[in-house]
Amino acid sequence: RVSLLIYTGPDGEKAWPKKYPFCGGVFQSPIDFHKDILQYDSNLLPLEFIGYNVPSTDQFTLINNGHSVKMYLSPTMYIRNLPFEYTASQLHLHWGNRNKSEGSEHTVSGKHFAAELHIVHYNSEKYPDVTAAMDKSDGLAVLAILLEIGPFNPFYEKIFRHFRNVKYKDQMVQVPGFNVRELLPDRLDEYYRYEGSLTTPPCYPSVLWTVFRHPVKISQDQASLNTPTHILISWISLAFLDDPEPLEMVDNFRNVQEFHERLVFISFR
Numbered sequence: 001r002v003s004l005l006i007y008t009g010p011d012g013e014k015a016w017p018k019k020y021p022f023c024g025g026v027f028q029s030p031i032d033f034h035k036d037i038l039q040y041d042s043n044l045l046p047l048e049f050i051g052y053n054v055p056s057t058d059q060f061t062l063i064n065n066g067h068s069v070k071m072y073l074s075p076t077m078y079i080r081n082l083p084f085e086y087t088a089s090q091l092h093l094h095w096g097n098r099n100k101s102e103g104s105e106h107t108v109s110g111k112h113f114a115a116e117l118h119i120v121h122y123n124s125e126k127y128p129d130v131t132a133a134m135d136k137s138d139g140l141a142v143l144a145i146l147l148e149i150g151p152f153n154p155f156y157e158k159i160f161r162h163f164r165n166v167k168y169k170d171q172m173v174q175v176p177g178f179n180v181r182e183l184l185p186d187r188l189d190e191y192y193r194y195e196g197s198l199t200t201p202p203c204y205p206s207v208l209w210t211v212f213r214h215p216v217k218i219s220q221d222q223a224s225l226n227t228p229t230h231i232l233i234s235w236i237s238l239a240f241l242d243d244p245e246p247l248e249m250v251d252n253f254r255n256v257q258e259f260h261e262r263l264v265f266i267s268f269r
């Protein structure tokens with residue numbers, strides 16, 4: 001049986017620190033962005049995305065590992081305008097469930113968004129791969145995109161349309177390359193920046209977070225909220241455990257963490 005990442009109940013996130021001490025430590029993520037902790041920083045430039053326009057002749061591997069689904073990115077994709085050069089590793093999503101449209105990890109003034117996309121990068125100037133980087137304080141940079149319900153989003157559909165083919169554990173498909181920049185909001189200049197952690201065990205405090213201020217819209221159908229007939233073809237309940245007893249993977253977001261004595265820097269006033 002695969003080890004399931006559990007968010008609620010006796011083995012839920014409150015119990016993570018027992019096995020994973022970092023989860024009870026400092027610099028934890030996600031957090032709530034509220035005005036008392038925000039500080040404008042004029043040095044925060046828009047990030048530059050190199051190699052993000054991936055030709056359709058290249059492929060991304062999309063895989064269901066039994067507790068979530070992730071898409072490996074191309075090692076030719078990297079970000080500039082951070083303290084180091086960070087190379088793309090994979091992207092994944094956090095979401096809620098059909099009955100409530102709250103699945104984001106970060107919140108803004110206490111408000112959740114429907115879901116949150118994470119694009120994980122590692123410091124390729126100092127470390128050979130994401131595994132070597134993930135427990136180092138300057139190891140990772142994650143971009144977070146808040147998702148809300150709106151019109152159909154053709155760019156996210158380039159991923160979502162393949163989810164029906166990775167419904168079960170260990171299924172894998174190849175996704176034709178596309179411009180990953182199109183998953184990001186139009187405005188790249190406005191974002192929250194802080195030093196935090198992985199939002200899942202082992203919760204290493206190794207992540208330089210960039211959370212874009214402006215959410216991106218996907219449709220209700222794409223999110224599958226309140227549309228049980230779409231369950232089979234969308235990301236909301238993709239992650240099944242071993243057959244024959246499939247279990248929906250829902251509400252895979254961590255609650256916001258305490259943020260004492262720290263500041264979030266913002267690129268906007």
Ligand code: SG5
Pocket residue numbers: 065067068069070090091092093118120130134142197198199200207
């Ligand atoms: C998800 O979030 C990801 C992890 C990721 C953590 O649990 O899981 C998936 O996408 C399904 C496998 O990614 C992996 O396990 C791939 C190595 O952990 C990492 O990215 C470690 C470097 C935590 O990442 S997050 O803080 O951005 N949420």
Ligand code: ZN
Pocket residue numbers: 092093094118199
């Ligand atoms: Zn994540």
